[in-house]
Amino acid sequence: QYWKTFRDDKFLSKLNNEELNRRYLLMRDSLRLVNSIKQILGDDWDVSSVPFRTEDQYHNDLIKLSNSDLVREARDKKDKEFANKAFKIEDSALKLEETDNDILIAKNRATLTNIGTAMGICVGGYGDVVESGSSRIAYIKTNGEYIACLELKKRGKTADKKGYKYALVQSKLKYNKHVVTNEEVYAKVLAWCERHNIEIDTCDMIDKNERAYY
Numbered sequence: 001q002y003w004k005t006f007r008d009d010k011f012l013s014k015l016n017n018e019e020l021n022r023r024y025l026l027m028r029d030s031l032r033l034v035n036s037i038k039q040i041l042g043d044d045w046d047v048s049s050v051p052f053r054t055e056d057q058y059h060n061d062l063i064k065l066s067n068s069d070l071v072r073e074a075r076d077k078k079d080k081e082f083a084n085k086a087f088k089i090e091d092s093a094l095k096l097e098e099t100d101n102d103i104l105i106a107k108n109r110a111t112l113t114n115i116g117t118a119m120g121i122c123v124g125g126y127g128d129v130v131e132s133g134s135s136r137i138a139y140i141k142t143n144g145e146y147i148a149c150l151e152l153k154k155r156g157k158t159a160d161k162k163g164y165k166y167a168l169v170q171s172k173l174k175y176n177k178h179v180v181t182n183e184e185v186y187a188k189v190l191a192w193c194e195r196h197n198i199e200i201d202t203c204d205m206i207d208k209n210e211r212a213y214y
Contacts, residue, residue, distance in 0.1 A: 003027040006052045023055040030055075033062040040074045083110040092163025093136045093152070096196050102147070103192055106130065106137040115139055118146040120175045126151075136166065140185065148173055148185050155199055168193055171204035178204040 003012075003024065012020065038045055050065060052058045065071060086107050097105050106112050109127040115137070116124025129135045138150040151170035158165055171179040171189055180186050186205070193200055 002031045006058075026055040026059045030059045030062055033059075033066055037062070037066055037071060040071055040078060080110075083113065084108050087130055088133075089136065090133075090164060092158065093166070095163075096136075096138060096152075096166070096192075096198075098192065101188070101192070102140050102142045103188075104139055104141060106139060111139075112137060115146050115149055118174075119149060119172070121149060121172055123149050123151075135169075140188065146174075148179055148189065150179075150189065152198070153201075165197065165199070167199035167201040168205070169202050171202055178206075180205050 006027075015023065034047055038047070050058065050061050089105065089107060093105055097103065106115065109131075112126055112130065113124040116122060123137060126135060126137060130137055134153070136152040136154075138152060140147040140150075149170070149172045150168055152166040153169050154164045155167045156165050157163070168189075173179055173182055173185065179189050190200075190205070192198070
């Protein structure tokens, strides 16, 4: 239907199947580009600012616009705003923070990306999981260095029904090494779990002989 904004049935009927399909694919991708640019620049962007003369020209001009400084800068700004948008995190999770003990709760995607990049782990891709409330990510950051990343899952409501209980399901050092391999960090995480009644449910807190440390 979008293609017919520019071409009538009479014109299209004169094309052989191969050419019809080629131009159709160009226009299908052109529509994708239009929607992408509109999402970045907003509804104020006038799609007619890219004139249609031929399918090839139209598609190429949209690609040029999509790769332009105007769109790139708008995309970067939008991405930054998205990355720094705060998650909606329940108070019971925020209360697990111990700033004086370097244990913090990740509050936006940018933090997850920073942790993942610095530690060489995949937590940077956990944005949707955290945003949905399925997981909470705690981390230890000492003197500007990310030391450990801790994934928590909700395990039912607290006795007063005002918050959630949590379980530690991942406990990683850099490059996905288990926290249990570092005695000092392990002791800190274990003590933190004990203070907040966090259930430990991960082999990351078990030694090489599969003996639980808790």
